[in-house]
Amino acid sequence: MTEPITALNPSSIRRFIFTLITGYLAIFGVQKLPYEFENQWLVLIPVLIVVYIITVWMDGLFFKDVAVDATAEPGAKKVKKQAANKGFGR
Numbered sequence: 014m015t016e017p018i019t020a021l022n023p024s025s026i027r028r029f030i031f032t033l034i035t036g037y038l039a040i041f042g043v044q045k046l047p048y049e050f051e052n053q054w055l056v057l058i059p060v061l062i063v064v065y066i067i068t069v070w071m072d073g074l075f076f077k078d079v080a081v082d083a084t085a086e087p088g089a090k091k092v093k094k095q096a097a098n099k100g101f102g103r
Contacts, residue, residue: 024076032068039064 039060043053050056 024072027076028069028072031072032065035064035068036061 040057043056043060
């Protein structure tokens, strides 16, 4: 079966709102261009993909929080895994 939908954490909501606002501004900007496009979606889809990438990057710059691991228990400590130094060819 599928996993249940967990509650959205504040960073997900913030990123959604930030993407929504910047996406709206991008669509508004494309529509204000002085060109007539046969198919406006051929312009909007790449613009919205770039807007999403830039939005996620800017969110990481401004809000340097770590994404919440939904599978971890609330009080569990995180353990760093150390890579075994086996060298080349072993």
